Amino acid sequence: MTAIDLSARPEFERAPEDFSNQGAVERPLPLWERAWNSTAVRRAVLLVLLALVWEVYARLLANPLLFPSLTETLEAMARDLESGILIRRTLTSLNVLVLGYAAGLAIAAVFTTLAVSSRIGTDLLATLTAMFNPLPAIALLPLALIWFGLGVPSLVFVIIHSVLWAVALNTHTGFRAVPETLRMAGRNVGLNGIRYVALLLIPAAFPAILAGLKIGWAFAWRTLIAAELVFGASARQGGLGWHIFEARAQLETATVFGGLLVVILIGLTVESVIFRAIEARTVNRWGMQR
Amino acid sequence: MEAGAIAAAARGAAGAQAMPAPLVSARGVTLQYRTPQHIVTATWRVDFDVLPSDRFILLGPSGCGKSSLLKAVGGFLPPVEGRLTINGRPIVQPGPDRMMVFQEFEQLLPWKTVLGNVLFPMRATGRFRGREAMERAQDVIARVGLAKFADVYPHMLSGGMKMRVAIARAMAMEPDILLMDEPFAALDALTRRRMQEELLGLWDQLRFTMLFVTHSIEEAILVGSRILVLSPHPGRVCAELNAEAFHHGNVDQAAFGALSKRIHRLLFEDRGTAE
Structure with a gap:
């Protein structure tokens, strides 16, 4: 057998084939496909489907005392909106919520600063978190009632407890995950102390911090509603939890559903409007999260 | 000795x-x-x-x-x-x-654009401010051939481009070394x-x-x-x-x-x- 001489293959050159009559290289997607690519559209479609399922099931059941339909719920909500009671109660709840959330974040910031600046601070945070994070905030309500009595301070106390540990834990985990190269890049330009935390650590750990803020928000909201259900209207007027509790006592099931719906809607809005906007403007834009 | x-x-x-x-x-x-x-x-x-x-x-x-x-x-x-x-x-x-350029591509601040990254050390140290810092940054970005990418975030750049930004960021400070x-x-x-x-x-x-x-x-x-x-x-x-x-x-x-x-x-x- 003779060896084949591979170098005997001829070389060639040729001009690329003409593409100019094939239309554009980039063509826009059809409209429905573009719409379907939008998260908002897909989620809205899901919401409408869920609402439809509710309405159909409730009409088949035909028992408004146990399971009112969506239209009945919306009617009850409209009545409460018109009388202004629903708005007042929502505002009362939100007011307490914002107070507790902000205080929780401030205390979390103090704890995390301690934890990043010293080893003993880290141990303190780790121990406290391990002790208190698994403890349901609502379990502290009896104690809060003894200390602060019926009223806003008790609610704020339990909300702080539900926000603090989740946020501090996440923020601290995020800080520890900041790559060494980024840290050195920061210290190289002479950053230290609070400027180092503010200009380097916080943006670098922002995905974890944001996750902590979201978890903290959800914990705060559910703790607040639960606490209001337990001791109802304490101050001058009750919040959404009290609204639900009161309606149940009067067997106005549609109003109970209306109250729950408001709780859900506020949760949805904060999650998919406020947090979503923060995400889009920060971590998504920076390519830290997809 | x-x-x-x-x-x-x-x-x-x-x-x-x-x-x-x-x-x-x-x-x-x-x-x-x-x-x-x-x-x-x-x-x-x-x-x-x-x-x-x-x-x-x-x-x-x-x-x-x-x-x-x-x-x-x-x-x-x-x-x-x-x-x-x-x-x-x-x-x-x-x-x-003594500005440092590291081996890793992940030395740029992901939350700042190319321009922001180059401006960052100048502003953080207060060595150059305002218009002067901006002009220096634009000049040095142009020198490393990234003028078109000044407003782009680092995650959209290739490895070589990130390295050039890192070098530009260091040079803009006019370090001793x-x-x-x-x-x-x-x-x-x-x-x-x-x-x-x-x-x-x-x-x-x-x-x-x-x-x-x-x-x-x-x-x-x-x-x-x-x-x-x-x-x-x-x-x-x-x-x-x-x-x-x-x-x-x-x-x-x-x-x-x-x-x-x-x-x-x-x-x-x-x-x-x-x-």
């Missing part, structure tokens, strides 16, 4: 010509770092002098402490023995007079060659001083004007050589090959006698 011998050798090499005062000077520098179980000696009594507008290379196999030396000059790792000075002052902490820790090691061969040429081009314009760590003999000869060859475990000085004459245009010449062989021999064949 070793230090005295080096100073004498430097005087001898320079002949009657007076050499400028060294910018960075290391005398008997021993570096150690701690792992959870051990204390590791990275370098042992290393001496060298970096003169103004030197392209000074730290060359050696892995484990010779060349990156530790660079970190020590950067102020991140204090020497346990010996003296390390910049402009005659001892180096005690990191500072913007530019510290480069194997900046091109993670790039593909073609991009690496282009970056080496660009770096040399920038040096031709600006004549900045740099301290450059590499484990590639070829890169050391191409980029450097003077090469410090280190032995491994721990890092000790093997030689200091001149490489001013070599560039991409004469890689194929005999003298280039000879220097390359000489360094190769220093690194790999004399290990027994160097102890």
